[in-house]
Amino acid sequence: MDTSMIIISLIAVIGTLIVAFAVSVWLPGIERKFVQARIQQRVGPPISSPGFMAPIKFFFKQVMSPNSPMPKLYNALPLVTLIIVTLILLVTMPQMYFLGAFASIIAVVGLLKIEEIMYMFMGSLSKSVLSVNMPFPDRVKGAKHIDATRSFIEEVSTLRAFRLIAFGSFPLYIALFVPVAMAKSIYLADIVGYQQLNGPILFTVAGVIGAIVYFIGSMILLNEYPFAIMKTKADVIEGPYLEYMSKYRAYTYITRGLLIFVLASLFTTMFIGIPPNILSPGILITIAVAIIFSILMAVMSAFSPVFTFRQFYPVVAATSILGVLAIVASFL
Amino acid sequence: MDNNNKVTTQVIETEVPMGTIHSAALEPYRLRLFVEDEIVRDAELTIGVNHRGIERIMEGLPVEKANSLTEKICGICSNSHIWNSCLTAEKGLEIDIPPRAEYIRIIMGELERLHSHLLYLAHGSEVLGHETFSMRLFYIRETVMELLRMIGGNRVQYGASIIGGVRPRCELDEMRIQKLTEGMDYLEEKIGEFADRFVRDPMVISRISGIGAITKADARRLATTGPTLRATGIEVDLRRDMEQYEPFEFDVITQDTGDIKANLLMRVLEIPESIKIIRQAIKDLPEGKITNRSWEMQDTDIIRSYIEVPRGKLYHSYKIEDGRVRNSIVRTPSITNINTMEFACIGTHITDAQLAVVQCDPCFTCTDRAVQIVDHPLKKIKTV
Numbered sequence: 001m002d003t004s005m006i007i008i009s010l011i012a013v014i015g016t017l018i019v020a021f022a023v024s025v026w027l028p029g030i031e032r033k034f035v036q037a038r039i040q041q042r043v044g045p046p047i048s049s050p051g052f053m054a055p056i057k058f059f060f061k062q063v064m065s066p067n068s069p070m071p072k073l074y075n076a077l078p079l080v081t082l083i084i085v086t087l088i089l090l091v092t093m094p095q096m097y098f099l100g101a102f103a104s105i106i107a108v109v110g111l112l113k114i115e116e117i118m119y120m121f122m123g124s125l126s127k128s129v130l131s132v133n134m135p136f137p138d139r140v141k142g143a144k145h146i147d148a149t150r151s152f153i154e155e156v157s158t159l160r161a162f163r164l165i166a167f168g169s170f171p172l173y174i175a176l177f178v179p180v181a182m183a184k185s186i187y188l189a190d191i192v193g194y195q196q197l198n199g200p201i202l203f204t205v206a207g208v209i210g211a212i213v214y215f216i217g218s219m220i221l222l223n224e225y226p227f228a229i230m231k232t233k234a235d236v237i238e239g240p241y242l243e244y245m246s247k248y249r250a251y252t253y254i255t256r257g258l259l260i261f262v263l264a265s266l267f268t269t270m271f272i273g274i275p276p277n278i279l280s281p282g283i284l285i286t287i288a289v290a291i292i293f294s295i296l297m298a299v300m301s302a303f304s305p306v307f308t309f310r311q312f313y314p315v316v317a318a319t320s321i322l323g324v325l326a327i328v329a330s331f332l
Numbered sequence: 333m334d335n336n337n338k339v340t341t342q343v344i345e346t347e348v349p350m351g352t353i354h355s356a357a358l359e360p361y362r363l364r365l366f367v368e369d370e371i372v373r374d375a376e377l378t379i380g381v382n383h384r385g386i387e388r389i390m391e392g393l394p395v396e397k398a399n400s401l402t403e404k405i406c407g408i409c410s411n412s413h414i415w416n417s418c419l420t421a422e423k424g425l426e427i428d429i430p431p432r433a434e435y436i437r438i439i440m441g442e443l444e445r446l447h448s449h450l451l452y453l454a455h456g457s458e459v460l461g462h463e464t465f466s467m468r469l470f471y472i473r474e475t476v477m478e479l480l481r482m483i484g485g486n487r488v489q490y491g492a493s494i495i496g497g498v499r500p501r502c503e504l505d506e507m508r509i510q511k512l513t514e515g516m517d518y519l520e521e522k523i524g525e526f527a528d529r530f531v532r533d534p535m536v537i538s539r540i541s542g543i544g545a546i547t548k549a550d551a552r553r554l555a556t557t558g559p560t561l562r563a564t565g566i567e568v569d570l571r572r573d574m575e576q577y578e579p580f581e582f583d584v585i586t587q588d589t590g591d592i593k594a595n596l597l598m599r600v601l602e603i604p605e606s607i608k609i610i611r612q613a614i615k616d617l618p619e620g621k622i623t624n625r626s627w628e629m630q631d632t633d634i635i636r637s638y639i640e641v642p643r644g645k646l647y648h649s650y651k652i653e654d655g656r657v658r659n660s661i662v663r664t665p666s667i668t669n670i671n672t673m674e675f676a677c678i679g680t681h682i683t684d685a686q687l688a689v690v691q692c693d694p695c696f697t698c699t700d701r702a703v704q705i706v707d708h709p710l711k712k713i714k715t716v
Contacts, residue, residue, distance in 0.1 A: 040467035131349050136362050136378075138349060144376045145366050148347040156348060156370065156682060225461055226535065234356045234459050234686045235348075304535050306461025308681040309370070311538055 008279070009095040015278035020089055020265070023287050024257035025052040027294045035298035051257040055250035066243035067127045074125040078244060078251035081118045084111055085255055089262045094275045097189040104186045108266065109173055112221070115259075116165045119230060122240030123158030130237065157239030160230045164220065168227070168316055172217025174323030178210030179270040181330040188269060195273025202271040206330035211271050213323040215296065218263045220316070222256070224297050226304035229312055260297075264290035348682060352381050356459045356686040359696040365677065365685055372685050375677035377670055382700040390650070390660040395421050395629070396495060398657040402648070403491040405662065406698030408451065411444045411484070412641035413662070413698070414491035416648045421495050424635035424652055427627045431618040433497035434576050436504060439512070439613045440483060440492040441641075442606040446519065447476040448642035449559075449599040449606075452693050453526075456596055459687050460539055465530070472522045479515045482508060497623030509614055516607045527600045537593065544676040544688030546590040554671040558644020560692045563598040564590035570640035579616065580609045592684075595691040629655045641665065643693050666692075666699040 028051035037044020046053070068074040088111045090096055097103045127133060131153045139146045179201050180186055183194035194201075201207035220227045231239035241252050265276045268289050274282035307315065346367050352360040360381045366374040386405055390398040402417040403410045415437055422429060429437075454469035477487045483502050484490025492502040504512070530536065546556065551564040561568055562585060569584040571577045585601045587594035629652070636649040644665030650657045669692045676688035 036463070040464050041471060042467060130351075130353060134349065134352060134362070136349075136352060136381075138362070138364060138378075144364065144374060145347060148366055149345055150347050150349065151367075153348060153350060159370075225463075228461070229683075232461065232683050234461065234684075235350070235682045237355050302464045304462070305457075305539050306683065307535075308539070308683045310681065311535070 012277055012279045013090065013093055013095050016093055016276050016283070017086070017089065019278055019283060019287075020258065020261050020276065021254075023290060024261040025055070025254070027051060027257050027260045027290060028253070030291060030294045031298040031301075035295050036302045039299070039302040051253060055253045058245075058250035058253070059247045061246035063246045063248075066245070067129060067133060068125045068243060069127065070125055074122065074243065075248045077118055077122050077125075078248050078255060081115055082251050082255045082258065084115045084118070085258050085262055087111055088115075089258070089265060089276065092188060092262075092266055092269050092275055094189075094192070094277050097187070100187070103188050105176055105180050105188065105191070105270075106186055108188075109176065112169070112172070113165065116161065116169060116221070119161040119240045120158050120165070123154045123161055123230075126154040126240060126243045127152050128154060128242045130242070153236045154239060154242055157230050157236040160236070161240065164223075164230060168220050168229075168312070169217065170316060171213045171319040171323050172221055174320055174327065175210045175214035175217055176266075176270060178206055178213075178323070178326045178330050181327050182206065188275065191270060192273050192275055200272040204330075206326045206332075207271055209322055209326035209329060211267070213319055213326060214267055214271070215293070216315075216319045217323075218267075218293065219297055219300065221263065222259060222297070225301035226307045227312065227315075228306050229308070232306050234306065260294055261290045264293045267293070350686070354686070356690070358455060359694070361694070361696050363677075363685070363689065365682060367682060370682050372677045372680050372682060375674045375685065377674050377689065379670075379696045379700050382697055384700070387660045387662060390657050392656050392658070394655055395652055395657055398650070398660065399493075399495065400491075402662065403489055406664075406695060407488045408448055408695055409444060409641050409643070409646075409698060410489050411440050411491045411493070412639065412646055413648075415441060415493045416637050416639045416641075416646050418493040418495050419639065420635045420637040420648045420650060421652070423637055424632035425495075425627055425630060427496050428624055430497055430621050430624055432620045433622045433624075435613045435617050436483075436498045436502055436622060437493055438576060438580070439504070439610055440480075440490070440498075440502070441639075442609045442613075443476055443480050443483070445606045445642045446603060447473055447480060448693075449603055450476060452599050452642075452690075453596060456592075456687065456690050459690050460536065462536060465526075465536075468526065472519065472526065475515050475518055475522075479512060482511060494623065496625055496627060497621070500622070503622055504614075504617065509617070512610065512614055516610055520604060520607050523600065523603045527597075530596070530600065539684075540592040540596060540687075542589070543592045543684050544595075544680055544691050546672060546676055548590070550675060551590065551672070554675055555668050556672045556692075557665045557668050558640075558642070558693070559585075559598045559602060560595060560669055560672060561644070563587045563594040570638060570645055574639060577609075580612050582606075582609050592687055592691045595693075599693075634659060643695055644669065662698075664695065664698045666695045669694065670699075 029047035032050050033044040033047045065071050066074055088108055091103050091107050132150045179191045182201055183191040202211055223230050244252055265286050268286045269275045274285050276286050277283060348365045348367055351357055351362045362378040364376040365372045390401055399414055399417045402413040405413045450469055450473035454466045457465035480490045481487045484492055485501055492498045546564050548564045548566055551561050551566060565586050565588045567584050567586050582605045585598060587598050632652045634649055634651045638645055638647050647663040650660040673689045673692045676691060677685040680688050
C-alpha cells in the first residue's frame, strides 16, 4: 500500500466519521420533531434541540459529583460507550477490512455486547436520591418489612440491562447472521463482496425477514418504546443515565444519535452491501437508511405503550424465531 | 377477576422505594414496593410531605372566608370542595338555594368531573408509556378547561359556589349556554373516537387487562370509594342520593373486573353520562336569581355534608360559633382509597405498580391533611 493510498484511506475514514457525527446529531430531532410531535399534534422541540443544541448546552453546565460510590468511573462510562460505538462504525468501513477478524461480524457483535454491558456498569454505579437515598422516614415504628434489603431503582434497571444482554438482544444478533449464512463468511469484506456480485440480501426472502428482525432488534438495543424496559418512566425513570449531568449527559445524547446511525450503517452494510464510505455515493443510501430508521422507530414508539416482561418476552421470542426462520431460508 | 398474587407471609427480601419525587407521580408520595424478581409482594404508600394544615387555618375564620379557603385545598377538584363546604353551612343555617343556582352548581360539578376524568385518562396513558394517547386526551380536555374558565373565571380555582348560591360571574347567559352546548358536542364526538381507538389497541389492552385487579369483596373490605369502587361492579354513586341530582336522568356506570382496564373504561364511560347531565341542566335551566342573600348567621352543632366528587365521596364538617368555623374536618376520597392503592400493587410487575396506584385516581394534594402529633415526653399520640 503506497503513501497516497494510506492518505486517501485516512481521509475517507475521518470524512466518514465526520459525516456520521454530523448526521447523527439531527436524528433524535427528526424523531421528536417531524414524527412524534406531528403524530401527537403538538409543535415539538426545534429539530436541532434534542441531538445538537442540548449536548452543546450540557457541555457548559456545571459539573457536580453524582451520588455514586465511584463517581469518576461512573462519569467515564458515557465516553467509553461513545468510543465503542465509534469503533463499530470504524470496523464496518471498507478501509478497515484489512484488519481481518477485527472487521468481521464477530467483532461487531462483541463491540455491541460491550456497549450493552456499559449500561450494567452505569446502573450499578448510580445511587440517585430518587429512591433509597431520599431522606424519608421509611423505617419507622409500624412500617412494613423494615428488615428488607433496599434496592435503588437504578439497580432494577441494571438487572434489566442484564436481561437485555442475556435475552433481549437475541433478535439483532440472529438477524446479523442472515447475511453471514448467505455469504458463508463472517468477514464484512466477503459479505459486501457477495452482495456486489449477487445483489442486495435485502431483496431475498431471507433478507426481508432478516431486515424486519434486525429493525426490531435495533429498537430493543436502542431501548426505544415499547422496548424501553431499562429506562421506563413509570418505575426506573432514566435508569442507568439517571445521575448523568453536564458534559457526561451530553456524551449520552451524542452516543444515542451515533448509535442510531451506526445501526443503520450496519444494516446497509449487511443487507444492502453498501459500507459507510465518504468516497462512495453509497454514503447517501446509508444516510437515507438512518433517516428512515429514525422515522420508523419514532412511529412505532408513538403508537405503543411501554412493555413489561409479560409483553417483552413473547415479542422477543417471536422475533427470534422469525430470525431463525430467516437463517433457515437463507440456506434454501 | 382476582389478583394474581396475595401478600406472602414469608420474609420479603428486597424493597424498592420510589419517590417522593418520581416521574410517574403527579404529586409527592412515597411508594415502597417489596418485590421478588420484580413482582410486587407487598406495598406501602405514605403521604405527608405536602401537609398545609388547611383545617387548622380554617379554625376561627368567618364562614365565608373559610369556605373560600376550601377551594385552595385542591387544584383539580376546587369546585367540589367549596361546593360541599357551602352545602355544610347551608345545611346548618337552613338556607334555601335558588333552583337556577343549583343547576349552575351541577353544571360546574359535572364539568369538573369531565376534566378530572380526562386528566386521569391522560395521566394513566402517560404512566402506561403511551405519550400519544396522553397528548390527545390533554387536547380534548382543553375544551373543558376553557368552559370552566368561561364560567368560573380561572382554569384552576374556578369554584362557583358561595353561601346561598353561586358567584354573580357564574351566571349563564345565551352566549355561555351556546358555548357549553358546542363544547359538549365536540367532547362527545372526541371521547367516542378515543374510546373506540383505546379498546381496539391490542398493545394497550395487553398492558392493562387483569392488572391491579380488585374484587368486590376486597373493595368492600378496603372501603374503596368512587369510580374505583364502581369498577369492581358495586353500583354505589352518591349522586343517586343527592337531592340536587334528583331532576336529572343518568346511569351509574359499573364494570366487573376491577382491574386497570375496568378503571380506565369506567372514566371513559362516565364522561357521556356527565355530558348527558350537563345537557339536561342547560335545557331545563330555571329562570330566576342565582343567590339567596336573605339568611341569618346563627350558632350550630357539628354539620356534616357528603357529596359525590370525581374521585368518590367527599366529606366536610364543621360547626359555627359566632359566625366562625370550629372543628373543621375534610375527608377526601383518596384517603379512603390509599389502602386500595397499596393492595392493587400486589401481584403486579414493578412497572405496573405505579399504574396500579394511578388507577385509583389519587389526589394527594387534597388528601394530605391527617397529621400525627407525638407529644414526646409523654409518648402521647394524637391524630388531627
